[in-house]
Structure formats: structure tokens, C-alpha cells
Amino acid sequence: MGIPGLKPYRYHPIQEWGEPLVPIPGDQFTLTLPHPYAKLGAPYGNYSPFSLRQSVLIKLLQAQDYLQQIKPGWRLNIFDGYRPNTVQVFMVEYTYQELLKIQPEIAPTDLLAQVYQIWAVPSDEPATPPPHSTGAAVDLTLIDEYGQAVDMGSPIDECSPRSLPDYYPRESPYAIHRNLLHQTMIHAGFVRHPEEWWHFSWGDQLWAWVTGAPNAHYGRVEEN
Structure with a gap:
């Protein structure tokens, strides 16, 4: 029996490659600092949100190189990478409580549906890891040649x-910026989350489900 609220791709088979998490180099990307979830007190322990599986980082570097070819001076701005399931639990609860403050009249089930539009359902089951808990998903945006955040x-x-x-309509500046980010990431083999303009994956269950690969390459990183 499936876990309620899980997207269909979360049941895609996983054949773990066993690659380590490696740090995202801050000299080659712009990192969002201080990290927004860590600042709230999210329990990362000894892990860094600015880390990804080894092959995923290689793909991200390829995307950065492509972006700078078509937009000299621009950079990828990394918002979030690896996320332990404990952090996923923390952020789901935090987001729910924040929505409750501004929509106290909304039924709890409807509020939770809003939360799960953005946040993957936490899961301790090895077969159904949240995407970021695999180290194969990254949230990111763009920085222009002047070092300014691009309005998405x-x-x-x-x-x-x-x-x-x-x-947004295709001719909107926001749509153009989102399409540029999408073009940059798919050039390196990433796939975009269908409901989040900022979320891209390579090698996880979402990637396998979208591309038709028989197995995902990465499951949950075992937390120490």
C-alpha cells in the first residue's frame, strides 16, 4: 500500500550507485548564504545543504559552463541541495504553521495540500525517499553579470x-528567465519538477520517471 500524498514517481525502482555526497564549490557557483533552512534551525547535523552526489555535481558544472557560453558573466545561484529527511519533516511542519497563521480558517487537510504542492512528503522508507534526501535534486535560480538576482x-x-x-505568458520577462534556467539545466541532462520552476533532478526517481529510465540511480543517503 502506498504512502498517502506521494507523487507517482516516488514509486519508481531504485538501483543505488553508491556515490558519495560532495560539496558544491562556492568559487564556481553563487551559494545562498546564510542557508535559509539552517537559519530557521533545521536539523542538518553534520551535513551541508550545499552538497550533491558526485555525478550530479559534474552535471551541474556542465550546466554552469553552458549558461556562461550563452550568457557571459551569469551564474547559477544554488539555493538548496542535499536535505536529510529530518530537515524535510522540519520544513513541512514549519511551512504548515506559517500558512496556518495567515489562513486560520482553512481546514487542516487543505492547508497540508498547499504544503505538499511545494514540499515532498517526508518518508523514512528506503523505496520512497524525498528527492532532496537522495542528493540528486537541486533548487536554484540565476545571477546576472552584475551579480544581481534575476527576477523569476x-x-x-x-x-x-x-x-x-x-x-506566466511566454512573452513575460519572468517566463523568459524561467525558460533560460530550464534550457540551461536540460542541456546538462537535468529534468525540472512539473510544479516548481526552481527544482531540477538528475538520477533520482523523478528523473527516471520523466526520462523513462528503468531505475533511479540514487536512493536516500543513509544519515549517520
């Missing part, structure tokens, strides 16, 4: 329809 039309993690990749 909504902030990362906003629980609203504006988070949908195709929310």
Missing part, C-alpha cells in the same frame, strides 16, 4: 500557483 516572478518555495513553471 516568484520566490523559491512560495505556496501559490506562481510556482508553476508555466504560470
